[in-house]
Amino acid sequence: MSGIRRINPRRPFRITREGIRRIVLGEEGDAGDITLSPVARAASKPLRLVGEATATLLVVAHSDRGALDAPAREAIAAAAILADPATAVLVLVLGDLAEELGPFGADRILVVPECGNGAFLPDLEVSVLSDVIDRFQPRHVLMPDSPTGTGDLGRRVAAALDAEIATHVVELKPDSVACYRQGGTLLARRGLPRFILLDPGAIDAALPFRGAGERLDYAAHAVAPGLYRDLGLKPVAGAALPLEEADFIVAAGNGVRDVPTLEAVADLFGAAIGASRVAVEDGRFPRDKQVGATGKTVQASVYMAIGISGAVQHLQGIRACRHVIAINSDASAPIARRADLTIVADAQAVMQALVSETARRNWPGDALDEARADG
Amino acid sequence: MDSWQLRIAVLVSIGRNPVSGAARPNRNDLLALELARKAGGEVTILHAGDPNEPALADYLAYSAAPLETIPLPGGQDIVPALAARLQGFHLILTGSRTEGGEASGMLPYALAKRLGLPIVAQALDLAVAEGQAEITQFLPKGQRRRVTVGLPAIIAVHPMAPLAPRYSHLRRVSGQSVALPAPALTESASTAWRTEPARKPVVLKAGEKKSGHARMAAAITSESKGGTLVTDGTPAEKAQAILAYLRSHRLIEF
Ligand SMILES: Cc1cc2nc3c(=O)[nH]c(=O)nc-3n(C[C@H](O)[C@H](O)[C@H](O)COP(=O)(O)OP(=O)(O)OC[C@H]3O[C@@H](n4cnc5c(N)ncnc54)[C@H](O)[C@@H]3O)c2cc1C
Numbered sequence: 179m180s181g182i183r184r185i186n187p188r189r190p191f192r193i194t195r196e197g198i199r200r201i202v203l204g205e206e207g208d209a210g211d212i213t214l215s216p217v218a219r220a221a222s223k224p225l226r227l228v229g230e231a232t233a234t235l236l237v238v239a240h241s242d243r244g245a246l247d248a249p250a251r252e253a254i255a256a257a258a259i260l261a262d263p264a265t266a267v268l269v270l271v272l273g274d275l276a277e278e279l280g281p282f283g284a285d286r287i288l289v290v291p292e293c294g295n296g297a298f299l300p301d302l303e304v305s306v307l308s309d310v311i312d313r314f315q316p317r318h319v320l321m322p323d324s325p326t327g328t329g330d331l332g333r334r335v336a337a338a339l340d341a342e343i344a345t346h347v348v349e350l351k352p353d354s355v356a357c358y359r360q361g362g363t364l365l366a367r368r369g370l371p372r373f374i375l376l377d378p379g380a381i382d383a384a385l386p387f388r389g390a391g392e393r394l395d396y397a398a399h400a401v402a403p404g405l406y407r408d409l410g411l412k413p414v415a416g417a418a419l420p421l422e423e424a425d426f427i428v429a430a431g432n433g434v435r436d437v438p439t440l441e442a443v444a445d446l447f448g449a450a451i452g453a454s455r456v457a458v459e460d461g462r463f464p465r466d467k468q469v470g471a472t473g474k475t476v477q478a479s480v481y482m483a484i485g486i487s488g489a490v491q492h493l494q495g496i497r498a499c500r501h502v503i504a505i506n507s508d509a510s511a512p513i514a515r516r517a518d519l520t521i522v523a524d525a526q527a528v529m530q531a532l533v534s535e536t537a538r539r540n541w542p543g544d545a546l547d548e549a550r551a552d553g
Numbered sequence: 554m555d556s557w558q559l560r561i562a563v564l565v566s567i568g569r570n571p572v573s574g575a576a577r578p579n580r581n582d583l584l585a586l587e588l589a590r591k592a593g594g595e596v597t598i599l600h601a602g603d604p605n606e607p608a609l610a611d612y613l614a615y616s617a618a619p620l621e622t623i624p625l626p627g628g629q630d631i632v633p634a635l636a637a638r639l640q641g642f643h644l645i646l647t648g649s650r651t652e653g654g655e656a657s658g659m660l661p662y663a664l665a666k667r668l669g670l671p672i673v674a675q676a677l678d679l680a681v682a683e684g685q686a687e688i689t690q691f692l693p694k695g696q697r698r699r700v701t702v703g704l705p706a707i708i709a710v711h712p713m714a715p716l717a718p719r720y721s722h723l724r725r726v727s728g729q730s731v732a733l734p735a736p737a738l739t740e741s742a743s744t745a746w747r748t749e750p751a752r753k754p755v756v757l758k759a760g761e762k763k764s765g766h767a768r769m770a771a772a773i774t775s776e777s778k779g780g781t782l783v784t785d786g787t788p789a790e791k792a793q794a795i796l797a798y799l800r801s802h803r804l805i806e807f
């Protein structure tokens with residue numbers, strides 16, 4: 179034997195609350211057993227606004243099924259970062275709200291449930307936003323430049339008020355905004371205008387503090403029926419959608435062998451199908467289904483990862499997904515740390531159970547099929 | 554009704570090839586032109602700017618409609634000049650966004666305000682009947698929305714509209730193009746914008762000291778979510794756990 183003392187590179191370590199790796203000599207433990215406690219840390223964040231607020235920044239966003247999406251949270255974070263210690267972040271939520279917005283940086287919240295669920299109500303929304311601006315006199319109004327939602331509303335109200343506006347903002351600083359011009363070859367910059375419409379990704383939504391998250395009462399005035407009529411939404415069948423546009427994705431990794439059953443599960447939820455690189459490279463799925471760093475970046479509300487370990491390169495593609503559900507036989511797979519719900523089980527058994535559990539139930543799937551037939 | 558003729562104006566701007574910088578038709582505006590052709594009616598193409606811009610002739614190649622140009626030097630506000638010419642049209646179609654100018658997508662809204670007309674953006678398709686336009690709108694996440702609006706109205710076309718404008722050299726050389734009388738010049742609109750060469754935008758972050766590990770964790774996990782682990786139970790019970798989760802977040806309706 180050589181005289182060199184070997185050190186086990188995988189010897190036990192702990193992750194401290196500050197996220198620092200500590201090797202504790204002589205202590206037995208699972209090598210690489212990383213236990214983060216993000217919940218505990220979120221609760222311990224300090225309040226940003228302590229004193230009395232004398233000014234307001236307004237954020238406007240649509241909710242979807244009671245929750246805000248990533249661009250909406252970025253807009254709130256942007257306002258919280260810009261706000262000085264005497265400025266409150268007021269969030270106007272168009273649609274119902276079932277989650278706390280304090281952790282995202284909101285100090286005060288107004289909710290207008292009448293405006294949600296993808297309804298086209300420009301007259302009502304313009305009236306609500308004009309009224310809120312009138313009452314709270316915000317220095318700036320920030321909103322996601324989402325094509326049909328607040329992007330449309332912001333342009334309407336800015337035109338109506340003849341106010342200065344910057345759209346498709348890709349860079350926000352405390353004193354300026356910048357957006358692309360000439361097909362992305364120039365960056366145009368100006369001081370902060372009244373209306374700031376943000377492109378996704380311009381803001382890091384992680385905050386070291388939280389907002390007060392206090393909900394205020396608000397009742398919208400009714401508006402007379404105008405020139406617009408909403409004839410309703412019509413979904414495009416999940417399978418026919420490009421992955422980037424899908425709202426529900428059922429994704430398969432190396433742990434899925436039975437593609438027809440996976441397709442049945444996707445069909446059950448009207449979901450689009452995605453895959454990990456390994457599953458694509460094995461030839462089980464076409465290249466355009468690959469999700470991740472070298473595949474597609476998706477924004478689905480639900481991402482169901484079946485038999486996917488959750489490598490960093492894969493997780494990069496699903497950052498914007500709101501609900502991640504994992505089915506994996508290994509409880510310590512990295513996907514379990516990203517997932518909101520992890521089912522530790524054999525993928526095949528759970529997929530089959532999903533199909534049979536819902537087949538027994540007498541659910542109104544017929545309506546869905548109808549929608550698909552004429553979609 | 555026979556004598557009623559649908560009159561459509563299509564607003565076109567000059568696009569730029571992002572690589573060479575060469576002037577060209579704006580693809581978004583070509584889609585508006587194609588949607589107007591599909592809707593039927595008497596189409597007029599309208600541009601505010603330099604009537605001698607060669608790229609304008611390319612618009613003629615995509616449509617049999619005549620092209621009118623309001624001569625305006627750069628830096629002038631185009632809204633009053635366009636609004637003056639747009640009286641009497643039933644439909645005003647625009648693209649979603651210019652390539653060359655401010656690229657803000659504000660023009661249709663500014664015109665709507667000035668003319669007192671309704672505006673519907675993100676149009677994928679359009680049909681006109683009985684003094685109304687029925688529009689199919691693009692919504693993210695695989696949704697489409699149908700709305701109607703009373704005419705006259707402004708409609709901005711979505712870049713993903715399933716339309717295929719077709720180029721015809723014959724139309725390009727035989728199409729008619731006129732320069733309208735130049736409007737009285739106003740004071741050039743002062744602009745608050747300054748341009749600089751493009752670079753990767755800096756993401757706005759809250760100031761916080763973080764260890765490398767915390768940054769990595771933040772990059773791959775989303776905040777403040779612990780995540781539930783279900784290890785026990787039969788496959789059927791586990792399937793029910795998934796369905797219960799989806800139901801509790803209103804993600805499925807069964
Ligand atoms: C430069 C680079 C770029 C990359 N880009 C991408 C990319 O864009 N997208 C991407 O996905 N990957 C990408 N990868 C590859 C990535 O690192 C992983 O190798 C890959 O994502 C792993 O795929 P997987 O999870 O399907 O397979 P595996 O790592 O083999 O994991 C399979 C998982 O399934 C589980 N499992 C196995 N059997 C069962 C069962 N019967 N029931 C339930 N669970 C089961 C296992 O516990 C395991 O967690 C890239 C890698 C590199 C180096």
Ligand SMILES: Nc1ncnc2c1ncn2[C@@H]1O[C@H](COP(=O)(O)O)[C@@H](O)[C@H]1O
Nearest residue numbers: 564566601647648650651657658659660
């Ligand atoms: N100079 C112009 N003349 C006519 N129409 C224009 C002009 N500039 C913009 N438009 C129209 O307005 C739309 C939106 O432009 P913008 O608001 O500048 O991004 C474009 O897609 C065109 O249809």
